[in-house]
Amino acid sequence: MSTNSKPSSDYPSLHGKTGWLQRIAEYLLSLPRSVKRAILLTTDLVASLVCLFLALSLRYGDIAHNISPIILLSYGTLPIIGLYLIGFYKGIARGFLDTVMGSVAKLFFLLMVVYEIIIYLNPLEDIPRSVPIIFLFFFFIWLWNSRLTIRELLMRWSGRAQRRLKDDGVYDNVVIYGAGEAGRDLLEGLRNSHKYNVVAYADDDPQLAGAYLLGKKIYPAHDLVSLVEELDIAQVFLAIPSISRAQKRQIIDKLSGIAIKIKELPSLEEIADEKVTVSSMRKVDILDVLDRQTVEPDSKLLQMNIQGKCVLVTGAGGSIGSELCRQVIKNQPKCIVLYELSEFALYSIHQELTIKQANTPAYKNIEIIAVIGNVTNESNLLRILNLYNIQTVYHAAAYKHVPMVEHNPFEGVINNTKGTYHCARAAIQANVETFVLISTDKAVRPTNVMGASKRLAELVCQALSQTDSQTCISMVRFGNVLGSSGSVVPLFTKQIEQGKPITVTHPDVTRYFMTIPEAANLVIQAGAMASGGEVFVLDMGEPVKIVDLAQRMIHLSGFDIKDTAHPEGDIEVIFTGLRDGEKLYEELIIGEDNVETTDHPLIMQAIEHSFPLDELESVLFELTEKQKQFDVPWLKQQFKQFVVGYQEGTKAA
Numbered sequence: 001m002s003t004n005s006k007p008s009s010d011y012p013s014l015h016g017k018t019g020w021l022q023r024i025a026e027y028l029l030s031l032p033r034s035v036k037r038a039i040l041l042t043t044d045l046v047a048s049l050v051c052l053f054l055a056l057s058l059r060y061g062d063i064a065h066n067i068s069p070i071i072l073l074s075y076g077t078l079p080i081i082g083l084y085l086i087g088f089y090k091g092i093a094r095g096f097l098d099t100v101m102g103s104v105a106k107l108f109f110l111l112m113v114v115y116e117i118i119i120y121l122n123p124l125e126d127i128p129r130s131v132p133i134i135f136l137f138f139f140f141i142w143l144w145n146s147r148l149t150i151r152e153l154l155m156r157w158s159g160r161a162q163r164r165l166k167d168d169g170v171y172d173n174v175v176i177y178g179a180g181e182a183g184r185d186l187l188e189g190l191r192n193s194h195k196y197n198v199v200a201y202a203d204d205d206p207q208l209a210g211a212y213l214l215g216k217k218i219y220p221a222h223d224l225v226s227l228v229e230e231l232d233i234a235q236v237f238l239a240i241p242s243i244s245r246a247q248k249r250q251i252i253d254k255l256s257g258i259a260i261k262i263k264e265l266p267s268l269e270e271i272a273d274e275k276v277t278v279s280s281m282r283k284v285d286i287l288d289v290l291d292r293q294t295v296e297p298d299s300k301l302l303q304m305n306i307q308g309k310c311v312l313v314t315g316a317g318g319s320i321g322s323e324l325c326r327q328v329i330k331n332q333p334k335c336i337v338l339y340e341l342s343e344f345a346l347y348s349i350h351q352e353l354t355i356k357q358a359n360t361p362a363y364k365n366i367e368i369i370a371v372i373g374n375v376t377n378e379s380n381l382l383r384i385l386n387l388y389n390i391q392t393v394y395h396a397a398a399y400k401h402v403p404m405v406e407h408n409p410f411e412g413v414i415n416n417t418k419g420t421y422h423c424a425r426a427a428i429q430a431n432v433e434t435f436v437l438i439s440t441d442k443a444v445r446p447t448n449v450m451g452a453s454k455r456l457a458e459l460v461c462q463a464l465s466q467t468d469s470q471t472c473i474s475m476v477r478f479g480n481v482l483g484s485s486g487s488v489v490p491l492f493t494k495q496i497e498q499g500k501p502i503t504v505t506h507p508d509v510t511r512y513f514m515t516i517p518e519a520a521n522l523v524i525q526a527g528a529m530a531s532g533g534e535v536f537v538l539d540m541g542e543p544v545k546i547v548d549l550a551q552r553m554i555h556l557s558g559f560d561i562k563d564t565a566h567p568e569g570d571i572e573v574i575f576t577g578l579r580d581g582e583k584l585y586e587e588l589i590i591g592e593d594n595v596e597t598t599d600h601p602l603i604m605q606a607i608e609h610s611f612p613l614d615e616l617e618s619v620l621f622e623l624t625e626k627q628k629q630f631d632v633p634w635l636k637q638q639f640k641q642f643v644v645g646y647q648e649g650t651k652a653a
Contacts, residue, residue, distance in 0.1 A: 037089050040089060041080065041084070041089060043146075044080055044083070044142075044143070044146075045076065045077065045080050047139065047142045047146075048076040048077070048079055048080060048139055049072070049073070049076040051076075051135055051138035051139040051142060052072060052075055052076045052131075052135045053072075054134075054135075054138055055131045055132075055134035055135035055138060056127075056131055058134055059128050059130055059131050059134065071127075075115070075132075075135070078111060078114070079107075079108070079111060079136065079139060082107045082110075082111060083104065083107065083143075086100075086103050086104070086107055087100070088100060088103075088104065101144070104140065104143060105140070108136045108139075108140055111132070111136060112132055112133055112136060115132035116129055116132065119132070171195050171196060171197055172195065172196055172197070172234035172235050172261075173197050173199050173231060173232050173233050173234050173235075174190070174196045174197060174198045174199065174233065174234070174235045174236070174237055175198075175199065175200050175201070175202055175219075175224070175227060175228075175231070175233050175235075175236050175237070176198055176200075176201050176202070176216075176237045176239050177201075177202045177203070177221070177224070177236055177237065177238045177239060177240065177251065178201075178202075178203060178238065178239035178240040178243075179201040179202075179203040179205070179208050179211075179213050179218045180203075180239070180240070182239040182240065182241055183201060183203075183213070183239035183240075184213060184214060186237060186239045187213070187214050187216065188214070196235070198216060199216070199231045199233070200216055200217050200218070200219055200227060200231060201213055201216050201217070201218040201219065202218070202219050202220070202221050202223070202224050202227065202236075203218055203219075203220070203221060204220075204221045206220060221251075224236070224251075224254060224255070225254055225255065225258065228255070228258055228260055233260060234260065234261065235260065235261040235262070235263060236251075236255065236260060236261070236262050236263070237263050237264070238251065238262065238263065238264040243264075248264070252552075252556070255555070258555065259554075259555055259559050259560040259561075259570070260555065260556075261556065261557060262556055297521045297522075297525060298525055298600065301524070301525040301528040301529065301600075302327070302331050302521065302524050302525060302528070303331050303332075304528040305391070305392040305433070305434045305524070305527055305528050306328055306331040306332070306333050306392060306524065307331050307332055307333065308332070308333065308334050309333050309334055309391040309392055309433075310333065310334050310335045310336075310337070310388050310389050310390050310391050310392075311328050311333045311335070311336050311337070311390065311391070311392045311393075311394070312336075312337040312339055312384070312385065312388070312390045312392070312393045312394070313325050313328065313336070313337070313338060313339065313393075313394045313396060314339045314340075314375050314393070314394070314395045314396055314397035314423060315339075315340060315375075315395075315396035315397030315398060315438075316338035316339055316340045316345075316346065316349055316396075317338070317340040317342050317344075317345025317346050317348060317349050318340075318345065318396055318397070318398075319481065319516055320396045320438055320481065320516065320519065320520060320523075321340070321349075321394075321396035321397070322345075322348075322349045322352075323516045323517055323519070323520040324394050324396060324520045324523065324524070325338060325349055325353060326352075326353075326356075326517075326520070327517070327520045327521060327524055328394075328524075329353055329356065329357070329363060329366060329368075331524075332362060332363070332366065333366060334366070334367070335366065335367035335368070335369065335388060336353070336366065336367070336368055336369070337369045337371055337384060337388055337390065338350055338353075338368070338369065338370045338371065339371050339373050339375075339381075339384065339397070340370075340371075340372065340373075340397075341372065341373065341374050341375075341397070343372060346370050346371075346372060347370075350368065350370040353368050354368060369388065371384055374419070375395070375397045375415070375419035375420070375422060375423045376414060376415065376418055376419045376422055377422070378422035378423075378425060378426050381422065381423055381426035382426040382429055382430055385426055385427065385429075385430035385432060386430050390427075390430065390432055391432060391433045391434070392432070392433060392434045392435075392436075392527075393423070393427050393432055393434070393435045393436065394436050394438065394523065394524075394527070395420060395423050395424070395435065395436065395437050395438060396438040397415070397419060397423075398415065398416045398419075398438070398454065398457075399411065399412045399415050399416055399450065399453075400440065400450060401450070402442070402448050402450045402451075402579065402580075402582060403579045403580055403582075405448070405449050405450040405453070406448055406449050406450070406579075406580045407580075409449040409632055409635055409636075410623070410626070410627040410630065410632075410635065412449050412450055412453050413449065413452075413453045413456070413623065413635065414623060414624075414627065415453075416450070416453035416454055416456075416457055417453045417454075417456040417457045417460060417620070418620050418623060420437060420457035420460055420461065421457075421460045421464075421616075421617075421620055423435075424437075424460065424461055424464050424471075424473060425464065427471050427473075428464065428467070428469040428470075428471045431470050431471070432471050433470070433471065433472065434471070434472050434474075434527055434528075434530070435461075435471050435472065435473045435474070436473075436474055436475070436476060436523060436524075436526070436527035436530070437457060437458065437461050437473070437474070437475040437476070438476060438523060439454050439455075439457065439458055439475050439476060439477040439478075439535075440454050440477060440478070440479070441477060441478065441479040441480075441512060441540070442454060442583075443455035443457075443458055443477060444477075444645070445644065445645025445646070445647070446639075446643060446645070446646055446647075447582070447583050447646075447647045447648075448580070448582070448583075449635075449636075449639075452639040452643045452646050455642075455643045455644075455646075456616070456638075456639075456642060456643065458475050458477075458535060458608070459610060459611055459616060459642060459643075460613075460616055460620075461473050461474075461475050461533075462475075462533055462535070462608070462610040462611075463610060463611060463612060463613035463616055464613060465532045465533035466533065466610070466613070467613065472530050472531065472532045473530075473532060473533065474526065474527055474530035474532070474533070474534045474535075474536060475534070475535045475536065476522070476523045476526045476527065476536045476537075476538065477535060477536065477537050477538070477606070478512075478514060478519055478522070478523075478537070478538035478540060479511060479512030479513065479514065479538075479540045480511045480512060480513050480514070481513070481514050481515065481516045481519050488511075488546060488549070488550075489549075489553075491503075492549070492550055492553050493553070495571075496553060496554060496557045496559065496571060499570070499571070500571075501571065501572040501573065501574045502550045502553075502554065502571060502572070502573050502574070503574050503576050504546050504547050504550055504573055504574070504575055504576070505546075505575065505576055505577060505578050505579060505582060506546075506575060506577065506578050506584060507547050507575055508545070508584055509545070509546045509547075509578070509582075509584050509585070510543040510544060510545050510546065510584065510585045511543060511544060511546060511585075512540035512541065512543050512544070513540070513541075513544055514538065514540055514541075519538065522538050522600075522602060522603060525600060525603065526538070526600075526603050529598060529599070529600065529603065533610075534605050535605065535606040535607075535608050536598075536603055536604070536605055536606075537595065537603075537604045537605070537606050538602060538603060538604075539601070539602040539603070539604065543585060547573060550573050551573065554570075554571045554573075557571075559571045561573065594606055594607040594608065595607070609644065611642060615642075616642070619638050619642070623635075636648050
């Protein structure tokens, strides 16, 4: 949206020439706050005395009275003292309908009572009882009109200044959604901003429509869309800390077809007792554009395999692995071992957890161990498991980038399938209590090597779970997670920030989405529910069309979509064609009727076909030799034999 259109002020601008009145106004506004307050106090005191003489003159018909000047000064000063005490002089322009004017009215009513008592107790002074009423009425009219005048002059002056800034393209018009305490505090924080010009409020409460808050008109929420065009709005700030995700999505849906940025305040818990500032604002969570409801995790399930136990996470530096580590340490294990091949990734998560530990007294006794290692090295895994008496393993290590694994098939299978085999075997030998494999929806009827390798990993775990061991082995299968490496969301965000076209493979491609923290929470809970051999499937909600996600992200970033119908738009969506092994849509269940519910509303159990362990081991033992020969046809033949629904190299759904 352009920021160089019509002025947005509710008040007409002054003529272009700068006169002496404007220069005086600018000088007065540049004075320190204490000086400006002193000027207002002095002016109001003079006005109070004038109103008092007018009241006396109106009552007597002239001003020739024998009333002590000290008494008159006392009468005229008392309202000023009262106004100061109620905080009237904290702001320069507290306009009509602001709560402060109601306070002034209450104060003046109290003063009327006080004046009448004084007159009754001091009969020596010839002051009629009607004079205080007339006096305070005149003075209230003065305060009312003087503040409205100041407010209008300020808005006119600031409007010119803001339009100069606008012409330079350095600020955005803003509507604050929510005329409550948070909205009031936010406007206060934005008053001196040269980036944002708050032009109005919007609120769901119909009783507030038409009122003013700190000089800004409050509009009904249903007028928000029309306001965007009428007032040239570039951003909407959601100042409702207690707003639900459903309410937030309704607002986003209202604005879905408009290029406008939407930012929000943190939740009430995050704000705590700190004053709201513009720095508190953040972009709307991308989860808010998805039709997905979350469920509070079961704390008992979260703690069952973690609290007071020794836990190992493979692939600890990855997107899922690192979040698993964060969730594990929250549930206070005895120790946590971070097992990762990438030195930098391992260093990053180890540093993060170490800092958390230093800042959280509850974590101080948790031992955090960083281990560089490959999951295919069974002897090293066994050594680590025994050394630290590991009781729970979360196996998240995997190659997951579909095109990359497609071009490096043996590396993908050795890491994803054989690595899982060695990791699970080591866990069994070390008498680990619980082993949980992190799987993917791409394992269901795969059209790529990555998905096939993960389904083989599931089969390996299914077969090992049937052996005579004390280790409870389970698998958890879910779809895409928002913000993970390789996810479309960070890619789209980067492309939008750079002003480049967004690349989508196909207009009909759909995917399931879940946040990384929710996925990690559900993985831990599913593992706690296992008795051995289960393939758990997480409820991913409704699938999302990637092109719809791209378009909503463009709009939420404040840009227009560029296409044939709108060639003047900002960001274009380009379709690049399905990649090798990519499907139009993903599935979570292989069969039609092979899923059962569990006690958790977002966790299901798939009843999947399995194979004897010896058949799978024969393939894994032969894998190394076939890798030397790069015998890809042999590899894909094994996929066809063991992986239900595998289709070689297809791009079809």
